[in-house]
Amino acid sequence: MEAQRDLLAQLKKVLGNPTYKMISERTGIQVTRVFRIFNGIEMKFSEYLTIKELLDSEMKKYTNFEKLIRDCKSKLRVSTLVEIEKLCVRKLEIVKLATEVEKVEVA
Amino acid sequence: MKELLMLERMVIESIAKGEKSLKSIQLDTGLDYSLVLSIAAKLLQRGLVDYKYGEYSVSKNDINWQKVNRDDSIKNEIKEVSDNMIDIFFDDRSRNKLKLQKVYINKQDEKILNSLLNSVENFVNDLRKDQKVNNVKVQTKDQKVLMWGYGDYQDLVQNTLKVVS
Numbered sequence: 001m002e003a004q005r006d007l008l009a010q011l012k013k014v015l016g017n018p019t020y021k022m023i024s025e026r027t028g029i030q031v032t033r034v035f036r037i038f039n040g041i042e043m044k045f046s047e048y049l050t051i052k053e054l055l056d057s058e059m060k061k062y063t064n065f066e067k068l069i070r071d072c073k074s075k076l077r078v079s080t081l082v083e084i085e086k087l088c089v090r091k092l093e094i095v096k097l098a099t100e101v102e103k104v105e106v107a
Numbered sequence: 108m109k110e111l112l113m114l115e116r117m118v119i120e121s122i123a124k125g126e127k128s129l130k131s132i133q134l135d136t137g138l139d140y141s142l143v144l145s146i147a148a149k150l151l152q153r154g155l156v157d158y159k160y161g162e163y164s165v166s167k168n169d170i171n172w173q174k175v176n177r178d179d180s181i182k183n184e185i186k187e188v189s190d191n192m193i194d195i196f197f198d199d200r201s202r203n204k205l206k207l208q209k210v211y212i213n214k215q216d217e218k219i220l221n222s223l224l225n226s227v228e229n230f231v232n233d234l235r236k237d238q239k240v241n242n243v244k245v246q247t248k249d250q251k252v253l254m255w256g257y258g259d260y261q262d263l264v265q266n267t268l269k270v271v272s
Contacts, residue, residue, distance in 0.1 A: 076270055077269070077270065079269070080270045086183055090110075090112060090183065093108055093112055094114065097112075097114065097142065100148075
């Protein structure tokens, strides 16, 4: 159970508090099952592996992205970095609006 | 964020057109009700729309509007539109149009091109006027988004090189 808790905590961190629907779509595990898993029910070994696979693939992207950001910081000029930053902010704003949608729907 | 997202601009356009309730904005924009609610709340917070007796209206606060209508804000909005226009074109070429051409144009032909582009602009403006005069109800979501223009190839390439310090 501890391994399960760690895995889910890591996944939440890496995906930035994903919705149950999002995890379900990415793993193929039913939404209700994802909900139960996140609420403490013990997951099957196959579910653990599926979620671990998702986490690993996300971590890999994240590592590459971190490296890319470091390269950008050292090689691009400030105005270009500001431009990239603005693009990221705009994308995050859309995510924020969508997340607020989830909150509204739950309420 | 000082600038507007395309989503936010769409909701503002809908309100400006006279859609006052969340339900009518939802029908007009085709966005989910909860998303409209979320966007409207954000716009209200930023002082770009007002809310009174269950109805939304566009704020008349010029200072708030100046912030979102600055050149760099508009530039980022247009970038969002063009990015998405390119994406949807490659997703479905039968429903969307996109042309990109490179050609040498002499001064004489440039005048002709400008005149043709003016005609396009006049055509679009006339469509808008006609719809207003004839009271044609058009839903915001059903509009086409058009974009045109040109630039010197050399300038475009030089602009990409601005990433180098």
